[in-house]
Amino acid sequence: MHNHFNGLKTAALLGGMFALLLVIGSLIASGTGNSAFIWIFAVIGLATTAYGYWNSDKIAIRSMQAYPVSEQEQPAMYRIVGQLSLSAGQPMPRLYVSPTAAPNAFATGRNPQNAAVCCTEGILNLLDERELRGVLGHELMHVYNRDILTSSVAAAVAGVVTSVAQFMLFFGGGDRRNANPLAMIATALLAPLAASLIQMAISRTREYDADEDGATLTNDPLALASALRKLETGVQRAPLPEDQRLVNTSHLMIANPFLGGAKKLFSTHPPMADRIARLEKMAGRPLG
Secondary structure, X not given: OOOOOHHHHHHHHHHHHHHHHHHHHHHHHHHHOOOHHHHHHHHHHHXXXXXXXXXXXXXXXXXXXXXXXXXXXXXXHHXXXXXXXXXXXXXXXXXXXXXXXXXXXXXXXOOHHHOEEEEEHHHHHHOOHHHXXXXXXXXXXXXXXXXXXXXXXXXXXXXXXXXXXXXXXXXOOOOOOOOOHHHHHHHHHHHHHHHHHHHHHHHHHHHHHHHHHHHHHHOOHHHHHHHHHHHHHHHHHOOOOOOHHHHHHHHHEOOXXXXXXXXXXXXXXXXXXXXXHHHHXXXXXXXX
16 A cells, blocks of 8 residues: 555644644633633643544444444445455454435544444445445545544544634634734634635545555456446435534545535545546546
8 A cells, every 4th residue: 555644644634723723722812811711722622633533433423324234234345345354454344334315435433443334325226346346445445544533633623623713703702802803803714714724635635545545455446436427426416415414524425425516615525537537547548
């Protein structure tokens, strides 16, 4: 597998997120004359990160209302994941299916020993076994590259930044006589945007890496390319509802589960056309 410097990406991501928290805390501290706010927001960030790390699998599985499946219930899924896990020399993750027609899949968990892979009923009905193998190879590489930790921490800390910034915008930082109102408003508006952009940049790189490594694991880049083509059309036909719980976990999924518009501009997923083109280049020829 390739070294995509995920540790460096994680450090950069966390550094940027925590810097935003400290800036907000500093501004509120300047308005109240109490530096404790800096430490309060740092502790909030640490606590949220720890919670996201230890519970990322439970949060994602619960948000999709997924249920565990046995080998008898999903023989193809079990066979594929078992073969790929063995090839990678990694433990077999827990397998789940989400009862939704929206075609998608995701992997979650803090490490390969505590990982889970989930497919929706929609993707199991949409893809043939070769394409499903390509998708599951992609998802397993997220686990093996420790991408789930990165994305879980990103989502958790970005959520804190957004919540705190909104609180600051609507309720201020305490003693408004000492606060800089323009700085308060600017930070409250720009901090969530900055957090989203950091999360988006890391997540898009993470998807490209998982595509490449997953195609290497399955030795079949065109299978994943074919699956991505079907998923792009399938999501348009059956998108997920933009429920906040689903929005919070959508970055884990192999395809952006929502329709286009403004959300597409700030999507954590790179364009499907770019991903397919990269996979076709790996295979040395275009699909079909």
